[in-house]
Amino acid sequence: MKITDIKTMRLRATIPTEGQVFSRSGVRSSRSTTLLQVETDEGITGLGSCSGNGELIEVIVARVLKPLLIGMDPAQIDDVWDKAYVRGGHKEFGTRGVGVVALSGIDVALWDILGKVRGVPLYQLLGGKCRDRVPVYATALYPEEPSKVAKRARGFAEQGFHGVKIKVGFDLDQDIRIVRAVRRELGKDFIVMTDANQGYTLDVGLQAAAAFADCGVFWLEEPLFVEDIAGHAELRERGKVPIAVGENLHMCYAFENFMVRGAVDYLQPDVARAGGITEIRKIAATAAEHGVPISFHTWGDGVALAASVHLSAAINECIVMELDYTYNPLREELLREPLRLVNGCLIPPDKPGLGVELNPEALQRFAFFGSEEITVRQDTLRAV
Numbered sequence: 001m002k003i004t005d006i007k008t009m010r011l012r013a014t015i016p017t018e019g020q021v022f023s024r025s026g027v028r029s030s031r032s033t034t035l036l037q038v039e040t041d042e043g044i045t046g047l048g049s050c051s052g053n054g055e056l057i058e059v060i061v062a063r064v065l066k067p068l069l070i071g072m073d074p075a076q077i078d079d080v081w082d083k084a085y086v087r088g089g090h091k092e093f094g095t096r097g098v099g100v101v102a103l104s105g106i107d108v109a110l111w112d113i114l115g116k117v118r119g120v121p122l123y124q125l126l127g128g129k130c131r132d133r134v135p136v137y138a139t140a141l142y143p144e145e146p147s148k149v150a151k152r153a154r155g156f157a158e159q160g161f162h163g164v165k166i167k168v169g170f171d172l173d174q175d176i177r178i179v180r181a182v183r184r185e186l187g188k189d190f191i192v193m194t195d196a197n198q199g200y201t202l203d204v205g206l207q208a209a210a211a212f213a214d215c216g217v218f219w220l221e222e223p224l225f226v227e228d229i230a231g232h233a234e235l236r237e238r239g240k241v242p243i244a245v246g247e248n249l250h251m252c253y254a255f256e257n258f259m260v261r262g263a264v265d266y267l268q269p270d271v272a273r274a275g276g277i278t279e280i281r282k283i284a285a286t287a288a289e290h291g292v293p294i295s296f297h298t299w300g301d302g303v304a305l306a307a308s309v310h311l312s313a314a315i316n317e318c319i320v321m322e323l324d325y326t327y328n329p330l331r332e333e334l335l336r337e338p339l340r341l342v343n344g345c346l347i348p349p350d351k352p353g354l355g356v357e358l359n360p361e362a363l364q365r366f367a368f369f370g371s372e373e374i375t376v377r378q379d380t381l382r383a384v
């Protein structure tokens with residue numbers, strides 16, 4: 001079997017005003033993602049997803065990766081990595097960043113093809129299921145009046161989610177008021193995470209960690225700038241709250257650096273960004289050596305979500321998985337058969353490969369050919 005083509009599909013959905021949320025990058029008014037399809041001479045195709053700037057991904061695929069990979073056997077995944085990254089690609093697009101994002105999508109598509117060729121679901125290729133259902137927590141609590149956030153958190157608990165995550169990293173006093181209100185509402189045992197999206201300095205992060213520890217917060221995610229490993233290590237040592245990191249890291253060695261330097265308690269690799277399934281397996285093996293649990297980050301679309309569910313079902317180190325529960329039709333409407341959410345758990349599909357098919361009508365509706373939005377972190381706090 002040979003690879004005959006690699007196609008990218010940029011998608012964007014506008015978020016209606018009532019579904020827009022405020023984050024460190026400002027008010028989000030659209031959701032976007034880039035899907036990737038690998039085609040073969042035997043008619044079998046594979047799907048992948050890339051989480052990054054779609055225009056850059058398109059160029060890297062068209063100008064670097066596609067010319068390198070056309071004619072290769074899609075089942076020889078290590079050979080593809082060798083040519084596309086080790087011996088070829090990294091000299092063009094670097095050892096991490098958007099080139100790795102593009103390769104992540106290709107890698108997932110190759111595993112999808114392999115599953116289809118062998119007639120088994122992806123989790124089976126990964127050694128079989130450790131669990132039939134993957135417990136998820138809801139990412140959907142953004143800053144607003146604390147009692148309103150608490151009420152929304154109660155709604156997620158009642159829907160059966162295994163935890164809720166609160167966006168913090170804005171104004172420390174407000175962050176603490178919201179976290180306390182949610183904890184009061186849900187009682188002491190419900191899992192409550194916090195995510196600062198790199199919004200704190202070390203000093204403010206230490207104050208936040210102390211307050212969140214008093215509230216029994218399960219983890220503080222991305223407290224500092226992602227490259228500040230020393231800062232994360234200090235915060236982890238002096239703060240009393242576990243640290244989660246990983247959605248903005250690429251390739252296993254970046255995760256290993258955090259673990260070796262004692263800077264992380266929970267790893268959050270994103271399959272559409274960190275290096276696909278091949279690299280996630282290396283990350284999981286390294287995490288096992290260091291005794292660090294994994295909780296997959298996923299954001300953009302139903303294809304990435306499906307890959308994450310297979311990984312979470314098959315990898316022993318995985319604990320609860322993230323489910324972004326904000327408005328996103330690219331998650332809800334892109335697949336012919338959406339993933340099943342039952343009592344706060346996602347069920348891995350049983351069909352070969354990823355086990356998902358795209359809905360052509362949705363693909364057409366969300367196709368996007370314009371310029372990508374570049375978001376910049378807002379350091380001026382908005383009163384809420």
Ligand SMILES: [Mg+2]
Nearest residue numbers: 195221222247
């Ligand atoms: Mg996050």
